[in-house]
Amino acid sequence: MAVSQMKMTLEEALLGVTLHAAHAMGLEGEVGSLAPGKLCDLILCDVPSWQHVAYFYGVNHVSQVVKRGRVVWGA
Numbered sequence: 001m002a003v004s005q006m007k008m009t010l011e012e013a014l015l016g017v018t019l020h021a022a023h024a025m026g027l028e029g030e031v032g033s034l035a036p037g038k039l040c041d042l043i044l045c046d047v048p049s050w051q052h053v054a055y056f057y058g059v060n061h062v063s064q065v066v067k068r069g070r071v072v073w074g075a
Helices: 002-006 010-016 019-024 050-055
Strands: 042-045 062-067 070-074
Touching: 002 010, 002 050, 010 019, 010 050
Parallel strands: none
Antiparallel strands: 042 062, 062 070
């Protein structure tokens, strides 16, 4: 919704829920971006490109969830 309602770019919206959110909580050294030594939780989405997720909200595109390096949902 940040892209369609608040006119943010896709990159701004992605940064807002990752690195900038981690920074706001004082955790940017531990989480928020993909880097050696940082913790990583992620979702894998069944979409042709990451840009599609922002335009089809309300639809579950998630095919797999990884939490603390382990698959916790999906194949």
